[in-house]
Amino acid sequence: MSVARMLTGDRPTGRLHLGHYVGSIANRVALHRRYESYFIIADLHMLTTRHRREDIAQVSRNAREMVTDVLACGVDPARATFYLQSAIPEVGDLNTLFQNLVTVPRLERVPSVREMARDAGRAEIPYGLLGYPVLQAADILCVKAQVVPVGKDNAAHVEVTREIARRFNHLYGEVFPVPEMIASDTPTLVGTDGQGKMSKSRGNAIAIADDAATVRRKVMAMYTDPNRVRADVPGTVEGNPVFAYHDVFNPDRAAVGELKARYRAGRVGDVEVKEALAAALNRFLDPIRERRARIEADAGLVDQLIVDGTERTREQVRRTVVEVRRAMGLTGAYQQVRRRAERARKAAATA
Template sequence: MSVARMLTGDRPTGRLHLGHLVGSIANRVRLHHRYESFFIIADLHMLTTKNTREDIERVADNAREMVTDVLAAGVEPQRATFYLQSAVPEVGDLNTLLQNLVTVPRLERVPSLKEMARDAGKEEMPYGLLGYPVLQAADILCVKGQVVPVGRDNAAHVEVTREIARRFNHLYGEVFPVPELISSPTPTLVGTDGRGKMSKSRGNAIALADSPAEVRRKVRGMYTDPNRVRADVPGSVAGNPVFAYHDLFNADQAEVAELKRRYQAGQVGDVEVKEKLATALNRYLDPIRERRARYEADPGLVDQLIVEGTERTRAQVRQTLLEVRRAMGLTSAYSRIRRRAERSRARPVAPA
């Protein structure tokens, strides 16, 4: 490979939001000019927490929305390979081979898995969720990904991939690059309710595709300083989601500094602070909305990108899987059996 490869993506469970943007998508936009970029639509990973017939029937529409969101955020279609995970069945074969290179206690130490189960309302962890990092390793290694831009909640998953790649190479020979993790410079974005990270399942997210009116509605309902009962009561800026969003998304930092000063002095109400945040957020999202409108005006473009990318990815994965099987000796084992069977069939049968 002359150009290093990047693998990243999301589960098709709905529209992407500001948490995705600051946690990973902005990083992808910055990096996809530097690397050959594969973007996975991880519908098999979705099944670990969402696996009803209704969930699966929504995959196609959610995949289109997700790809459109990524393009609207600034990823250029000619520089990206989008593919549907379940349409590359060879990834499952690789997952089967890799799952023997990691132990159950090691997977149980991945901190985000229990959180994912809890968010999905699972009292007990499904087998597939425990193996989520192994399938993610198969995703990364099947295209020989060398860099993986992720949010902090997925960093432990990528470390499992690195361990599996090193273990495989030690046992069977150098097949896989050990991928490098590229973390987002921005910490996890708190949700609008102030209760943990922004999440579609928690209903505390501002979607990249939200209209200006919808953004204003959500900002008006945002959690703020609970001890502040009136505008003339000094408020706290630290840990206040409204000001955390101002710091990240308001380009007018002089305005932010003045709002903080007045808020801490009890000279400005939450209504004004939130109104200015809504204005700043909509200004931030306007270029994303404009790009989304351009892509939506080209019917079939996103579907074509997914189909072409899936076919290209499947060809690459077949080649990787062949290399893996050869390195492990699996192809030679069957070849020896087949040759003996052919010699046996060719041998003349002795008369009775």
């Protein structure tokens, strides 16, 4: 029995952060050995919100950093295929064909599309952003992925993929698997400023690649309970980002419970709570830093992984596109025209 395929990935907009880790990377590390795993470097998706030349010029560097982050977190390079989306033009062919299998009102109901436009400062939704879920369907179905790990932000996108796969199969025959979603059970990680989720663009993120001093500096500047002006004032734990991070990254549950009790009673200051968090985060990140150092010491490793993975993936996508065009009858139309032209040319030559 063949191993099921999994597709996952990120846009190459910079270093990954702890929000990425809890929302998707930890799940990928746990799953990637169970599946034939494809990791997309989704630079075409990046263009929906960042399409200036200077943004595009950063893609290769950001791609290397992104892959390095994922490997440092524990993904085995021998069990993962990394590939650059824009280096596989056939994905655009599928995107074009899939656009006719979904309606504009359906895409307008995808909540994250408007959220992405808002976060990018767009008053109106560009055509490419509205079609983001269709291109994502092309990404998933081009390698015939059967499972897709998702956070809550991406579930609605993948549901569009499932609808497109079913619609295509109904119209043209069984070509695509209808991918299953594997949901992450970790909630969104709030940013260090307490304002919405952690985000590179908002400057409220702790990067996976941050060194110990940087982590400590960011933690000591974190938002806490705004109503607590002194250490002897009882504080609120619920909704407090510092304790939200303790809950996720500090494995010493007894120590966290004691800090919460003292905080509620006004018997511990924010500085002590943050110092404990900084120490816990650095203990968590130390093994990741060690793996990163080994990866970066192997010159050319990450670049070669991307090149090899992209070439393998393109071969798979080419086969998928041929199968799709045959199922739809598109290859037959051109062949008929070509045969008629050939017959006419021969007839003219013998006349």
